Amino acid sequence: MNAPLLSVTDLRTVFDTRAGRVCAVDGVNVEVRRGECLGVVGESGSGKSVTFASVMGLVRSPGRIDGGAIIFDGRDLRTLTPQQMRKVRGRDIAMTMQDALTALNPALTVGEQIGEVLEAHDETLPSSRGARNAAIRERSVEMLSLVGIPSAESRLRQYPHEFSGGMRQRIMIAIALACRPKLLIADEPTTALDVTIQAQVLELITDIRAKLGMSVVLITHDLGVVTEHCDRVMVMYAGQVVEEGPVREVIGSPSHPYTKGLLGSIPRLALRGQKIKPIEGQVPDLIDLPAQCRFYSRCTLRQDVCKSLISMREATPGHSARCVLVGKDRP
Amino acid sequence: MSLGKLIERLIQLIPVLLGVSLIVFVMMTLTPGDPVQIMIGDQAVTPEQEAAMRRDLGLDRPIVERFFVFLGNAVTGDFGTSFYHKRPVSEVIAERLPATIELSLVALIVALLTSIPLGVLAAIRKNSIFDRIATVGSLLGVSLPGFWFGILLLMLFAVHLHLLPVSGRIGYSAEIEPITHLLLIDTLLRGRFDAFLDALSHIILPAITLGLPMTAILMRVTRTSMLEVLRQDYVTFAEAKGLSRRRVIFRHALKNALIPTVSVAAIETGSLLGGNMIVETVFGWPGLGRLVVESIFLRNYPLVQAAVLFYAITYVLLNFVADILYTVLNPRVKL
Numbered sequence: 001m002n003a004p005l006l007s008v009t010d011l012r013t014v015f016d017t018r019a020g021r022v023c024a025v026d027g028v029n030v031e032v033r034r035g036e037c038l039g040v041v042g043e044s045g046s047g048k049s050v051t052f053a054s055v056m057g058l059v060r061s062p063g064r065i066d067g068g069a070i071i072f073d074g075r076d077l078r079t080l081t082p083q084q085m086r087k088v089r090g091r092d093i094a095m096t097m098q099d100a101l102t103a104l105n106p107a108l109t110v111g112e113q114i115g116e117v118l119e120a121h122d123e124t125l126p127s128s129r130g131a132r133n134a135a136i137r138e139r140s141v142e143m144l145s146l147v148g149i150p151s152a153e154s155r156l157r158q159y160p161h162e163f164s165g166g167m168r169q170r171i172m173i174a175i176a177l178a179c180r181p182k183l184l185i186a187d188e189p190t191t192a193l194d195v196t197i198q199a200q201v202l203e204l205i206t207d208i209r210a211k212l213g214m215s216v217v218l219i220t221h222d223l224g225v226v227t228e229h230c231d232r233v234m235v236m237y238a239g240q241v242v243e244e245g246p247v248r249e250v251i252g253s254p255s256h257p258y259t260k261g262l263l264g265s266i267p268r269l270a271l272r273g274q275k276i277k278p279i280e281g282q283v284p285d286l287i288d289l290p291a292q293c294r295f296y297s298r299c300t301l302r303q304d305v306c307k308s309l310i311s312m313r314e315a316t317p318g319h320s321a322r323c324v325l326v327g328k329d330r331p
Numbered sequence: 332m333s334l335g336k337l338i339e340r341l342i343q344l345i346p347v348l349l350g351v352s353l354i355v356f357v358m359m360t361l362t363p364g365d366p367v368q369i370m371i372g373d374q375a376v377t378p379e380q381e382a383a384m385r386r387d388l389g390l391d392r393p394i395v396e397r398f399f400v401f402l403g404n405a406v407t408g409d410f411g412t413s414f415y416h417k418r419p420v421s422e423v424i425a426e427r428l429p430a431t432i433e434l435s436l437v438a439l440i441v442a443l444l445t446s447i448p449l450g451v452l453a454a455i456r457k458n459s460i461f462d463r464i465a466t467v468g469s470l471l472g473v474s475l476p477g478f479w480f481g482i483l484l485l486m487l488f489a490v491h492l493h494l495l496p497v498s499g500r501i502g503y504s505a506e507i508e509p510i511t512h513l514l515l516i517d518t519l520l521r522g523r524f525d526a527f528l529d530a531l532s533h534i535i536l537p538a539i540t541l542g543l544p545m546t547a548i549l550m551r552v553t554r555t556s557m558l559e560v561l562r563q564d565y566v567t568f569a570e571a572k573g574l575s576r577r578r579v580i581f582r583h584a585l586k587n588a589l590i591p592t593v594s595v596a597a598i599e600t601g602s603l604l605g606g607n608m609i610v611e612t613v614f615g616w617p618g619l620g621r622l623v624v625e626s627i628f629l630r631n632y633p634l635v636q637a638a639v640l641f642y643a644i645t646y647v648l649l650n651f652v653a654d655i656l657y658t659v660l661n662p663r664v665k666l
Contacts, residue, residue: 086575088573090573095568097564104568106565106663107586116574120572121573159662172568
């Protein structure tokens with residue numbers, strides 16, 4: 001029972017492009033425990049979305065999973081047939097996307113888009129056509145009410161464009177949660193929303209997580225969101241995990257220079273007058289990476305030893321980082 | 332769809348029809364050749380007889396006067412008398428119309444039933460052998476001239492293989508009492524299955540010839556819009572919901588991908604009208620298209636004018652139908 005819900009080991013996802021092989025996810029380990037909320041941060045192209053698209057089995061050509069194991073609830077998802085994987089998607093692992101406006105189908109009613117998930121997965125539904133439809137309808141209304149859509153009954157017949165941005169986001173969450181998944185992967189759930197709605201949507205996810213007892217992976221580049229809503233956090237850079245641990249520790253005493261850099265580049269009212277310190281340089285090209293620390297070219301603390309492969313080192317129990325300075329006296 | 336919008340559309344039709352009438356009238360008059368001379372042929376007639384014929388047809392009047400007489404009569408539904416048939420033009424057209432409608436409908440159905448599945452298949456198997464063959468095929472379909480392709484089909488299936496008849500709409504042995512005037516339907520309504528098969532064998536080749544360019548174009552449009560739609564987030568989200576592949580492709584992707592296909596299909600249906608003239612001539616199909624071609628050769632002014640007006644009305648109405656279908660497929664658009 002104490003086994004983690006999701007355990008990804010040494011995942012490699014590559015994209016074969018004309019310019020060469022892009023290793024978007026390179027040896028990533030992820031662990032999501034039951035009931036917890038894991039934050040995944042990193043800039044665009046760090047591999048955070050591709051990692052979880054790999055978990056869902058939704059990596060599109062020319063991308064493919066090149067190695068690793070994805071153990072979910074005791075089963076290796078990589079060994080499942082496409083049919084078995086379809087039964088996992090939407091039922092056991094659900095996903096929400098960044099922008100509900102593009103994720104909801106403009107040509108289908110909201111009722112149909114919720115109902116079809118239930119139709120596909122819910123085995124408790126009655127078999128007779130009429131009773132089945134009535135049950136699906138009832139469950140759909142229930143889900144829309146759960147995410148706070150008023151007069152859900154009549155809104156089932158409406159199309160996505162007839163809702164506001166915040167409501168669309170809620171509808172997408174309702175769709176994802178319709179089959180009470182064990183794991184929700186929320187890919188930047190608030191990026192497309194304005195600030196007041198952002199807070200509401202995150203509250204909603206946190207609330208429902210507590211109600212349904214599910215685990216949540218929150219992919220974001222907002223460290224503030226992570227601090228407030230997550231139990232643990234994983235920082236990704238150039239296709240690798242560079243730091244992970246309990247939120248309080250990682251944010252309070254970051255071990256990796258990249259995490260420090262991220263935290264240093266957040267504008268804060270308390271530090272008014274001081275300049276924001278951006279991380280100098282560019283993310284490395286993911287084609288033909290040299291076997292060295294990925295952050296080498298941008299790191300202010302680099303040493304000669306960083307020109308070799310660096311593994312994760314434990315700073316404190318449960319908190320580790322991919323840096324040679326971990327565990328040594330700070331310079 | 333409100334009644335107001337419908338009336339607005341019908342009012343928009345008026346300037347279109349006026350313009351079309353004027354252009355056709357002027358073009359027919361400017362075309363070299365004189366209907367009276369063509370009717371006379373090499374018979375011996377006195378100049379008085381010729382003048383009388385000209386007077387009977389109303390061709391002795393000035394062209395401007397003739398145009399307004401035509402307009403005035405057309406408004407009351409009188410399109411004049413066919414020079415050649417000596418009967419009201421509307422009557423002659425009405426006789427020939429069902430054959431053309433039947434041929435166009437079958438061509439449209441054939442085109443839709445083949446192009447959409449082929450387009451979807453080419454999109455989901457992008458860059459496969461099938462996709463490449465379909466691409467070459469559609470290029471040929473667009474560029475082969477209808478009269479040439481029709482003759483090729485005739486040579487193969489009618490002349491060499493003797494599988495299908497060479498021309499006409501139905502064999503003489505299969506006379507049936509008309510109900511809808513569409514033979515494929517009438518034969519079934521009358522319970523004459525043998526006659527149905529006979530009519531079907533007559534319509535296959537002309538319908539394929541007529542529908543070929545449309546099939547090719549619609550296949551390309553469907554493939555392109557399908558590829559575009561398959562990249563959309565809502566398709567990924569539908570997959571993330573664990574739906575069956577069939578549901579993702581046909582319910583989520585195709586419903587959106589069909590929006591451009593339907594618009595193009597409506598416009599292309601209009602172009603079937605033009606294709607009819609060639610195909611009906613090649614296959615000896617007794618429809619309006621062939622009648623118009625014959626009438627142009629005979630300088631049968633009233634009939635050509637009425638037929639072209641009819642084409643114009645059909646074209647505008649088809650666009651109207653396309654708009655309605657567009658709103659059905661795309662709930663974001665309201666007329």
